[in-house]
Amino acid sequence: MRHIISVLLENEPGALSRVVGLFSQRNFNIESLTVAPTDDETLSRLTVTTQGDDRVVEQITKQLNKLIDVVKVVDLTEGEHIERELMMIKLKANNGTVRAEIKRTADIFRGQVIDATQNTFTVQLIGSSSKLDAFIEALSGASILEVVRSGVSGIARGEKVLSL
Amino acid sequence: MELLSGAEMVVRALKDEGVENIYGYPGGSVLHLYDALFQQEDVKHILVRHEQAATHMADAYARATGKAGVALVTSGPGATNAVTGIATAYMDSIPMVVITGQVMSHLIGEDAFQETDMIGISRPVVKHNFSVQHPEEIPSIIKKAFHIAQTGRPGPVVVDIPKDMTNPTDRYPYEYPKNVKLRSYNPVNRGHAGQIKKAMDLFLTAKRPVILAGGGVVIGHASEELRELIHLTNVPCTNTLMALGALAGRDQNNVGMLGMHGSYEANMVMHHADVILNIGARFDDRVTNGTDKFCPTAKIIHVDIDPASISKTIRADIPIVGPAKNVLDEMLAIVKASNKQLDAEALKSWWEQIEEWRGRHGGRYRTDDSELMKPQQVIETLDMVTGGDAYVCSDVGQHQMYAAQYYKFNHPNRWINSGGLGTMGFGLPAAMGVKLNFPEADVACVTGEGSIQMNIQELSTCNQYDIPVKVICLNNQSLGMVRQWQDMNYESRHSQSYMNSLPDFVKLVESYGHVGMKVDKFSDLEAAMREAFALKDRLVFMDVAVDPYEHVYPMQVPRGSMRDMWLSKTERT
Numbered sequence: 001m002r003h004i005i006s007v008l009l010e011n012e013p014g015a016l017s018r019v020v021g022l023f024s025q026r027n028f029n030i031e032s033l034t035v036a037p038t039d040d041e042t043l044s045r046l047t048v049t050t051q052g053d054d055r056v057v058e059q060i061t062k063q064l065n066k067l068i069d070v071v072k073v074v075d076l077t078e079g080e081h082i083e084r085e086l087m088m089i090k091l092k093a094n095n096g097t098v099r100a101e102i103k104r105t106a107d108i109f110r111g112q113v114i115d116a117t118q119n120t121f122t123v124q125l126i127g128s129s130s131k132l133d134a135f136i137e138a139l140s141g142a143s144i145l146e147v148v149r150s151g152v153s154g155i156a157r158g159e160k161v162l163s164l
Numbered sequence: 165m166e167l168l169s170g171a172e173m174v175v176r177a178l179k180d181e182g183v184e185n186i187y188g189y190p191g192g193s194v195l196h197l198y199d200a201l202f203q204q205e206d207v208k209h210i211l212v213r214h215e216q217a218a219t220h221m222a223d224a225y226a227r228a229t230g231k232a233g234v235a236l237v238t239s240g241p242g243a244t245n246a247v248t249g250i251a252t253a254y255m256d257s258i259p260m261v262v263i264t265g266q267v268m269s270h271l272i273g274e275d276a277f278q279e280t281d282m283i284g285i286s287r288p289v290v291k292h293n294f295s296v297q298h299p300e301e302i303p304s305i306i307k308k309a310f311h312i313a314q315t316g317r318p319g320p321v322v323v324d325i326p327k328d329m330t331n332p333t334d335r336y337p338y339e340y341p342k343n344v345k346l347r348s349y350n351p352v353n354r355g356h357a358g359q360i361k362k363a364m365d366l367f368l369t370a371k372r373p374v375i376l377a378g379g380g381v382v383i384g385h386a387s388e389e390l391r392e393l394i395h396l397t398n399v400p401c402t403n404t405l406m407a408l409g410a411l412a413g414r415d416q417n418n419v420g421m422l423g424m425h426g427s428y429e430a431n432m433v434m435h436h437a438d439v440i441l442n443i444g445a446r447f448d449d450r451v452t453n454g455t456d457k458f459c460p461t462a463k464i465i466h467v468d469i470d471p472a473s474i475s476k477t478i479r480a481d482i483p484i485v486g487p488a489k490n491v492l493d494e495m496l497a498i499v500k501a502s503n504k505q506l507d508a509e510a511l512k513s514w515w516e517q518i519e520e521w522r523g524r525h526g527g528r529y530r531t532d533d534s535e536l537m538k539p540q541q542v543i544e545t546l547d548m549v550t551g552g553d554a555y556v557c558s559d560v561g562q563h564q565m566y567a568a569q570y571y572k573f574n575h576p577n578r579w580i581n582s583g584g585l586g587t588m589g590f591g592l593p594a595a596m597g598v599k600l601n602f603p604e605a606d607v608a609c610v611t612g613e614g615s616i617q618m619n620i621q622e623l624s625t626c627n628q629y630d631i632p633v634k635v636i637c638l639n640n641q642s643l644g645m646v647r648q649w650q651d652m653n654y655e656s657r658h659s660q661s662y663m664n665s666l667p668d669f670v671k672l673v674e675s676y677g678h679v680g681m682k683v684d685k686f687s688d689l690e691a692a693m694r695e696a697f698a699l700k701d702r703l704v705f706m707d708v709a710v711d712p713y714e715h716v717y718p719m720q721v722p723r724g725s726m727r728d729m730w731l732s733k734t735e736r737t
Binding site for chain 1: 283284287288291292295312346347348349470471472475476479
């Protein structure tokens with residue numbers, strides 16, 4: 001099963017490598033990984049999506065918690081949560097029919113064209129990973145030149161908070 | 165406040181931490197540190213002949229005392245040579261602080277002379293590591309290093325210090341912190357009371373209970389509490405390789421070591437138990453055999469200070485996260501206060517069954533199949549000569565298993581071996597680390613002609629510092645454990661397991677200034693060994709010729725259950 005694990009990490013040199021190293025060392029899978037500082041400059045927030053059965057995910061959270069630089073770990077998929085990923089996708093758009101089709105599809109998915117040349121469109125889309133997958137699928141008729149995805153960020157619904 | 169250079173701070177911090185001996189080897193990046201060491205007398209430095217030995221000496225000191233050992237090495241090859249020793253300590257949860265030199269900070273990343281990324285290299289085999297970014301951080305980093313190494317589930321910590329951080333002309337105010345607080349590191353100091361209660365409720369209803377003691381009991385200084393619980397309830401106790409001596413080897417309730425080369429009765433007890441109380445053992449693959457067939461009728465209570473060790477390989481029915489000593493104390497209090505007791509009838513018939521298993525002497529060695537001395541006889545003689553009180557520091561291989569099976573330890577913390585990593589070359593430096601700190605004790609290094617050659621250069625260190633350990637070399641002229649596996653699984657094709665061109669060990673050790681003895685006949689062994697131990701102030705190396713065809717038994721059948729064992733070359737359970 002897919003899990004989204006959120007980690008509060010000391011904002012120290014080498015802290016990220018400990019997390020990434022742990023995953024490869026223990027043969028845990030990483031589907032995506034995002035990391036950035038938080039409002040508290042001493043802390044980074046890291047989100048990792050991974051696949052594994054209950055036993056594996058239990059080990060992942062326990063082993064993460066053991067890292068000295070890890071302050072808190074939460075498996076967001078245990079409760080109600082929101083996940084978002086950002087994608088920018090560059091498409092060949094060199095005639096009116098294609099351009100209209102891309103625009104229409106982007107509208108359906110609430111994407112925006114954020115850059116255009118005579119021959120290309122760059123569309124930005126935000127949503128769950130599966131929504132981004134679906135958008136790529138829907139564009140299968142168009143010619144995709146480049147795809148860049150940010151990886152998943154997540155947050156719990158409601159009043160639950162991951163902080164110190 | 166006193167002004168000290170970074171180098172002086174390191175040395176002073178070690179002194180303030182109560183460190184008496186450190187083990188190391190100098191080099192370019194640590195020259196300032198060595199100069200600071202030279203100018204004081206509180207911290208004594210032992211010069212080894214290879215950095216791996218320095219880490220094993222520090223490690224063995226920690227195993228014997230529970231306090232972190234300290235090694236000091238230079239950057240680059242000094243640091244990489246230390247990695248095996250760090251990994252050895254990591255696998256067995258041994259507290260250790262390893263200070264590694266690093267090239268000057270402005271050179272880091274430029275492939276400077278003797279530069280390696282020690283933070284990166286050591287990361288998977290340390291509990292934590294630190295890189296010093298400013299000399300003023302040194303006292304707090306060293307304080308944190310000891311704190312992390314020695315608390316919770318212990319482990320090695322590396323402190324990497326670029327040379328310019330120890331510059332003797334840059335001086336900063338020094339104060340050694342009294343306390344340390346890390347918001348992301350709060351090891352538990354007691355078990356959950358509700359879980360402990362639940363565990364004891366289950367335990368006291370058992371009809372075929374067994375206590376499984378692991379390394380956590382030894383490292384956690386919980387041996388007394390363990391013994392009390394065992395004798396209070398009269399249940400059988402088995403132990404892992406790491407917990408020899410937690411319960412005395414000759415104790416009636418001790419059914420011996422379990423696992424791949426565990427005793428017949430220990431593995432039978434485990435397989436048939438209905439409640440297993442595991443204290444401080446991590447159910448590693450050498451203990452469980454096939455996990456899908458592991459102890460089919462047992463409910464499992466698992467006490468461990470590391471939550472990640474619980475339900476990692478074997479699912480626990482009642483997990484308890486906490487230090488062995490505290491949890492055992494609370495268990496004792498519950499048992500003493502409880503009006504419930506173990507079913508006496510059931511326990512009686514359980515013991516009858518156990519005695520029957522015991523009486524079979526499954527897997528015991530024979531002396532009638534060869535003229536040659538049996539390695540097990542050497543260990544039994546060592547046990548007799550030292551009365552079960554010696555520190556036995558083992559290398560890795562068949563001799564390690566014979567020592568574990570046949571030496572009957574009276575006390576914990578005296579069996580010093582590389583259990584998790586299985587590091588050949590561990591034994592001699594380990595024995596040195598112990599002897600140096602316990603000069604009055606009998607310290608034996610049980611080794612083989614393969615393992616001893618992996619750190620034999622340390623005989624020179626022994627000469628320099630007068631470290632009179634007794635080396636018992638079970639010489640079977642082959643890498644015995646490799647050979648055994650080749651006999652059992654590769655139709656005796658002894659690929660590279662034959663030790664050709666062995667040195668004359670007697671002459672070799674004499675050239676290092678020690679006493680060598682060669683023993684070929686069992687009838688000469690006891691007298692020779694008594695003579696060796698009577699030479700209190702000399703290192704004696706006993707080169708003992710043993711039967712090269714001997715195998716270690718029992719040996720569990722791969723991927724079978726606990727009770728599936730080879731008991732001899734031809735006999736299976």
